[in-house]
Structure formats: structure tokens, C-alpha cells
Amino acid sequence: MEREGTRSFNYAIGMFGTSIPINLLKTFAAAYYVKDLGLRAEQWASVLFIYTFIDAIDNPVYGYLSDRTRTRWGRRKPWLVIGTPLLVLGLIAFYSTPAYLAGTSLLAYAMVFYIFAGTLDSVINASYAALFPELFPDDASRAKTNAMRQAFQLVAMIISIALTPVVTGAIGFSMTSILYGILGGAVILYMALTSKEREIPPDEEQPKLLDSVKALVTNWKFWVAGLANAFYSAAMSLVLAALPFYAEYTLGISALQQTILFATVLLIAIGSVVVWARLTRKYSLMPTWRAALATLTVAFIPLYFAGNFIAAIVCSAFIGFGFAGVITTMDLVHARIMDEDRRKHNVRREGIIANALGFMNRLNGLFTSVAFVLIARIFLFESGDNPGPHPDRASLFLLTVFPFVLSIFSLVFSFFLHFRDMPSPDGVSDLTLSEAA
DSSP: OOOHHHHHHHHHTHHHHHHHHHHHHHHHHHIIIIIISOOOHHHHHHHHHHHHHHHHHHHHHHHHHHHHOOOTTOSSHHHHHHHHHHHHHHHHHHTSOOTTOOHHHHHHHHHHHHHHHHHHHHHHHHHHHHHHHHHOOSHHHHHHHHHHHHHHHHHHHIIIIISHHHHHHHHHHHHHHHHHHHHHHHHHHHHHHHSOOOOOOTTOOOOOHHHHHHHHHTOHHHHHHHHHHHHHHHHHHHHHHHHHHIIIIIIOOOHHHHHHHHHHHHHHHHHHHHHHHHHHHHHOHHHHHHHHHHHHHHHHHHHHTOOSHHHHHHHHHHHHHHHHHHHHHHHHHHHHHHHHHHHHHOOOOHHHHHHHHHHHHTTHHHHHHHHHHHHHHHSOOOOSSOOOSOHHHHHHIIIIIHHHHHHHHHHHHHTTOOOOOOOOOTTOOOOOHHHHO
8 A cells, every 4th residue: 555655755855847847938038038039028928918818728628528537547647648748848949049030920829839838837737736635634744745746846846946047057958948848847747657646436416617627616615715826826937037138237236146046035935834834734725825925015115125145145035934834835725615515516627617716816917918018018127138227126026016915905805705614634744854855
């Protein structure tokens, strides 16, 4: 019989694999196409805007198909095994732009492969997220496993975000995407092939699309949690996308200093995951989730006034602390929604719910596209070739002002969501670093 620690590790390390390609895609896409290749900021905003609506269509479909899949390998594994190499190919193509492209052809190329890689990420993450409540049915095992996988995610972020300015400076974006794609893809496949799904009884009812849509549309907790996550995700997506602009135009620091800045934030976050996991166990899930959102929101204020490299490191550490709290608790909130739906309707549709929540998450594309339009209109930031008279202010707006407003909305929505807390079994010890990493 599979040991719980082995099951937790095999599943949790998948977050390392899924995070590598998507972080490279979402964090450096704007910097690569706008700052380096000369795509205009408003053109990039159109990519994000169109992708958001395509994602709105494909996410529920992927979840529905995943839940209804019946194979001798399980429901989720086929989607993970088939989707992973396609995601890797899409990532490589996105960052291997033919040199002769410019203007409209460059925009079309960026849009096609951003959408292609993004939709494959949706396929993989929906199946991965759907496994979580199935493999770990109680709060204690979920808290331990989630802390472990968030630690893996943060390690992946150190590689795919903090080290990327140095790596791309040495070998370029194309080779970096190949390296990261193979690394992330190999880990996803390891997770998929070693995580054992629950056997599906032959007579178990399959979820029906219209019934599932109706159940979600009428579930107000789904809407509240989804909107809270959408605003939070938009805030952090902007932070990640703005970091390269902030480092160059506001701080004027080198690639090595960028790596130090990013790595410091993420190392703080790794250590903070254990703190937030213990707070979750002591004070229960919902108060801890709200406290994490509040911490993240307040942290944007001092970062706005950080005018040099050292101050930026110190202030960014508070962002890392709040970020760690949200990622430690958010997935547990989503698992509660899946639990309540299963108990109420007596049908398992974790994939549909995970993808529906994923769609809500990806509404951040609307907000981030608006942010890029605003810096073009307010600060006249067009591209790396024509950054306008105040690229430093434009970068600061992307990094702090707009995310601060979005985080406030996320925090407000969190106060409208309530669950009856499920007590953890006796004898479950506090999480330690060895358990969480």
C-alpha cells in the first residue's frame, strides 16, 4: 500500500513541473514581445484580452471531458500525459520567434502561440487540481500536501522567474524555453505516472454538462471564491509581468541584481509557507485566508515608495510573505467548494469545478490588459523602442498601484464566503520544513 508521505510527495512535486513553463510564459511574455521585440503595449493588451475570452470557452469543456473520461489509466492521467508535450512545444514556439516578423505578423504569431500554450496549461492544471480533493480527503492531509506543493511552486518560481534574467542573458529566450520546458514537462509526467487515482466504480454516475453548469451558476460560494481569486490572481499576474519593467526602468539594476531581488522575495515566501500553514491549523482556514489577503494588500503601499535596490528588496519581502499566505490557503478554499458540491449532489465533478475556478482565475487577463492600455494612455508607454517620457512611473503603476486596487477587491469578496470548519484529526503534528519541502 502506498505510504501517505510518498503519495503527498509524488503529487506535490507536480506543482514544480506545472509552474516552470507557465511562470516563464506569464512573467516574461510582455517583456520579451513589448520591451525586446517592439510589439506595442496596446497590441499586447489585445492578446491578453482575446485570450481571456477563448479561455472562458475552453475551461468548462476541459473540465467536463476530464470528469467523464473513463480509461484503465484513470480520468486525469491521459490528459496530463498527452497535454504535457504539447505545452512544452507551445512554450518553445512562443519564445522562438522568427526574426523576420514585425508589426501585424509579430502580433499574430504572439497571439497564436500564447493562446496555444495557455490553453494547454488549462488542460494540465485542471486535471492536476481535480486530483487534489480526490487523493487527500481531509483537511489535515490537504494542509500538509498543499504546503509541500506550494513550497515546490516557490522553488520553481526561483528558477523560472528569479534566475531567468541571468539565464536568458547567457543563452537567450529560445534556449531557455527549451530548457525550462523539458524540465517542467518531465516533472509533470513523473507526477502523472506515479499518482494513483481512485478507482471509478462501473456504475458511478457521470456528471452531466447542463446539470453541472446549473449547479455552478446557482452556487453563490463558487462565484464569491472565483471572483476573490480572479482579483488576487490579476494582482499577482501584474506583479510578475511588471517586475522586468520595474527592474529596468524604475530601479535601473543589472540582470544579476534582478535575480537577487526576485530570489529574495521567493525565498521569504518559501519560509513563510510553513508559518501560514501553522496559522491555518491554529486559527482555521477562513480567517487565515483573509489575513493573508490583507497582508498582501497592505504590502503594496511601502513598495510604491521604494526608490532603490535595497529598499525594493526589503519592501518586496512583505509581498512575498502575503503571497505565501494566499497560495497556502486558496486551494483549500477551492477544495471545500468541491466537497460541498459532492455532498449536495452526490456526483464527482472536481474537473469541472477546478476548470470553472480556473476560468474565473483567468479573468485576470481582462484586468491585466486594461493595465497595459492605461500605461499606454496615461504614461505614453508604447514599447521598448518608445517607452515614453516616464517609463519609471509606468512600471511603478503596473507593479503597485493597479495590483493594490485589485487586492482590495479580493479581500472584500473574501468576507462574503463562509464554511463550517472541519476539525483536523487528533495527533496531526505541526508542519515542519521537512514536511513542506
